[in-house]
Amino acid sequence: MTRLSDRSAGAVLEIGNRLSAAPSPRMVAVAFAEEVSGQVPLSPHLVLVDLAHVITLAERDVIPRGPARDLVGALLDLHDEGGAEALAELGDLYTNHEARIAARTAAAGWLGTARARREALTTAYHLLLRERLLVLGTALTRLGRRLAAAALAHADQVMPDYTYLQAAQPTSLGHYLLGFAWPVLRDLGRLEALYVRTDLCPAGCGSMNGSVAFQDRAALSRRLGFSSPLAHGRDAMWQADLAIEAMALSVTASVGLDRLAEDLMIFATAEFGLVRLADKHSRASKILPQKRNPYALAFIRGLANRLIGAQAGVAASARTPTGQMDNRMLAYGAVPEALGSCAEATDLMAEIIGALSFDGARAEALLADGACFASDLAERLCLALGLDFRRAHGLVGRLVTRLEGEERALSTLTQDELSAACHAFDAALPPVPDGLLAAAFDPKTCLEARRDVGGAAPQEVRRQARELDDTFRHRAEDLAATARRNAMALGSLVGEARSCSGRAP
Template sequence: MSEGKGQTMWGGRFATTPSDIMNEINASLDIDRRMAEEDVAGSRAHADMLAEMGILSAEDNEAIQKGLDLVTGELRAGTFPFRKELEDIHMNVEARLKELIGEPAGRLHTARSRNDQVVTDFRLWTRRALDETSHLVTGLQAALVRRAGEHVATVMPGFTHLQTAQPVTLGHHLLAYTEMLERDRTRILDCAVRLNECPLGAAALAGTGFPIDRDMTAEALGFARPMANSLDAVGSRDFALEALACLSIAATHLSRLAEEIVLWTSPQFAFARLLDEWSTGSSIMPQKRNPDAAELIRAKASLITGLYASLQGAVKALPLAYAKDLQDDKRLTFEAFDTFDLCVRAMTGMIGTIRFHPETMRAAAAKGFSTATDLADWLVRELGLPFREAHHVTGRIVALAEEKGVDLAGLTLLDMQTVHAAITADVFNVLTVEASASSRTSYGGTSPVRVAEQVAQWTQRLRLE
């Protein structure tokens, strides 16, 4: 038979060519061409190893390496002749190599299957993507720390249940996301450590009878070691699942911060204003300033979680070793990384340029009896009341203030003494929002002293100076 579409590399077993629809559903070139340079790197390492072990002649290896140089040049110049009928990037590279150097190219696939070739490329790509993503997360952390340093003492309301709870500082609030992102960053780096094992040499599923040196190829590609089980090597995608799980958790944190930006920039809060670069308008309402970048991050966080769930669904019922279901793993993973990276860049831009309104924040912090806990603590500290009794007394004072339409500091001393006669004028020293925030000096607290310390530590850790 003649070589038909999609059968250049594997058509010997078949009497007819695949249908056009089969070619369409089977082709992955539009997706996996992103791994072209990883594929070349894997082929270089494999050829060198074959030559070192005497499986490939030095002359053939030299021809292959020079041919791969030409392929790399074409890829980087944008002149590589991609052919969709060759299914994927791996067959495209091999076919192009054959066009460039002839017969030696046909020996490159000795002791190698597309199964171990593909997953090796995929691990290389994911490892690089995780490293790049960790740097983007660090960039967002840096933006948060810089803004926290500007607002060490800026008082704002802290919320629970989205109800005013206690005064906090804006710097403290921003550093909370810095901490979340640090856990995200370290999860990403931990994932990169676990995936850093080399599948190359596992062949189709059972290993190979050729006397290969898998340690040599693993070292050449920067892996810590070869994978110890050939079935596991070609049939497992938990490294990609873990990567997407890490992205999903991190995207959830981005979404929470995005939600706060949406709230803060609304007229009802008016805590901040996004620059025009991160806002859009309305086609009918000329007054509108929509925080679309933040809203899109909220939506895209769900997309990333959905991509993780899709990959998990694809692999959860697959028997060992390889199945074609795994072809979609790259599409899902690439899209998740692309989406997450875009979200991080957008959030970094917003955080770096958002204009905060400290006066509005301070006024909001003073509402809702936010210093009630400070009053209860004063009753415990100065009058020796058990906290439960102090809580009850404070609740009655809050009810009195609410009845009179004032905040706690707006009550007179006589008002408070009608609830508890031992209260003195010193109580008013703890009823300002600044005094409340400043009093929270425990480690990890919102006091400007503690926030300044944390900013200094993060500045050093991130090498921002």
């Protein structure tokens, strides 16, 4: 990039107008450099915002046609060149952008007509957020479909479910995985609601209260592909809640990924041995030759930690009086980065699930001691003997305690021992039906009994998996259609700009 002159820097920083001295080298190196580094991803969107601004104001005869044509031509040059280095000595992204335009045309002075830099940057920020939300939403649909497919494939594969990392009840791998698909769907719902609020155009607000020059906010919104103008000018310029909400979405989605990653890290240990990560998602130890470290899962866990901290930073920066610029300094960079990182981690988790292998024999071995079937046994006694559940629970608890004292597993309990224990507990109880103990200790029978909505019965798991896959597929189609509409609107804007400047489309 050709370095811009000190004269250009002085002009865009208003040296010789309101200020009499250039910014100190220390302020440039410390403050300006940090600010502009977070704004660089907004650069291509800022060009589009400026094109819409110039074309709309020229259409209203606010900017004369000749300078407007020159401005549009210079902006198209920037659009066609793509990204460019942002120099800290030129201030923020807006003044960098202004200097690059001033180097191409004397009409640059018209660019700031009836607006503050904040309006241009905020509008570019909304465009970028809109884009990142669609990317994250699409990643969530891919993960949701991958989880649904894995659940469908493993609807019959029994395994222990755990509470407090202790064997609790029998389940299936399919039912377990569906437990993570539903939060993904809720993340998608939160994202879609946030998208509606983000898809409102801040452009045309002047500094915050409108401007003397009529800017035609509806036309600006239409040219940039927004659903409508953001209703209130001051709210458009100073709102802090959308940034906090977007960070909350990133945190919620990443914590959902983390919870699955944490489980899989435990299940992948030799002590559990239920799953095995593919080598492509593992990393070797440099000192312990026997180890395959679940690096991809650890990365996802670390990302959740980082985004929780970033959310706190964005929320804290918003806690200012209104009309303060520091609540945007962090958000311009942190929020799009968080959404992008979350999307990448979501796709990584989908890839992990697709390549994960499950050890069915190990799962059955972990069920063999019968501990997972204690609550099933209590329920069956409750139903068969007319015993209230609290008493049935107590009866089975005493049996477990007795067997532990004898160094026996619950699975070694016999039908005769169960009958004797029930009679000793309450002689008025009816006889224990033949086969009750065998049914309580059979994993397949236990799963088949859980037929109600949300249960682990294989047919219910398959029903939910198919429904979820269909839902995620339709949501992905909707997101893709929205992305196409946005691309068409912005493509039309660039085409209109080429026509306005006299250039071939």
